Amino acid sequence: MLLLSKISILIFFLILSLQGQSAEVNRGQFKCLKSDIEYLIENHEELYKDNNKVYWELLNRMRNKAYATDSSNEIYQFLLILKIENIPAEVDEFLSEGFETLCVEKPILLKMAQQQLVYQLSTKLNEKLKKPLFHEEKELKGCRDK
Numbered sequence: 001m002l003l004l005s006k007i008s009i010l011i012f013f014l015i016l017s018l019q020g021q022s023a024e025v026n027r028g029q030f031k032c033l034k035s036d037i038e039y040l041i042e043n044h045e046e047l048y049k050d051n052n053k054v055y056w057e058l059l060n061r062m063r064n065k066a067y068a069t070d071s072s073n074e075i076y077q078f079l080l081i082l083k084i085e086n087i088p089a090e091v092d093e094f095l096s097e098g099f100e101t102l103c104v105e106k107p108i109l110l111k112m113a114q115q116q117l118v119y120q121l122s123t124k125l126n127e128k129l130k131k132p133l134f135h136e137e138k139e140l141k142g143c144r145d146k
Contacts, residue, residue, distance in 0.1 A: 036062055037077050044084045048091070059091070063098045067105070072112035075102060079113055082121045096128055100135045103143035110143050 040047065040058050047055040059081075066078035081095060102110045114122050129140045 037080050041080065041083050044087070048088065059094060063094075066098065066102060070109070072109045072116070075106065075109050076113035076116045078102075079117060079121065079125060082117070082124045093133060096133045099125060099128055100132050100140060103129060103140045104135055107142045114143075 036058050040055070040062070047058070062078050062081070066075050069075060078098070084091075087095070099110075114125055117125065129143055130137075132140055
């Protein structure tokens with residue numbers, strides 16, 4: 001009986017340890033995503049012109065993290081890309097696909113993330129969702145403000 005209780009305690013602490021490591025990995029990934037987005041926003045024009053491959057790798061990594069997350073904070077970080085002004089048409093199309101897909105696949109998280117945006121960025125997202133390129137307009141109604 002004593003051995004069983006020691007094993008139970010050991011399993012309990014092992015589970016706690018693993019949960020702590022998982023939370024630390026998630027925090028680390030979030031910080032990485034945040035720094036990627038800040039870097040992209042600050043260096044958008046130079047990266048797009050001078051290092052297009054890195055530019056697209058960053059965009060794809062950010063979009064894929066937003067697709068894979070269950071956190072509105074990570075989707076919010078992806079939405080901050082809306083800060084970039086005068087983006088090329090191909091990037092605008094890429095972002096439209098990403099935002100529309102998030103709206104269809106994770107509408108609640110997208111709305112939660114959108115509520116964290118400043119008014120101008122929220123309006124910009126609404127405008128993109130009102131003119132969908134990849135999904136039917138009716139699929140996106142739940143994500144837009146009226």
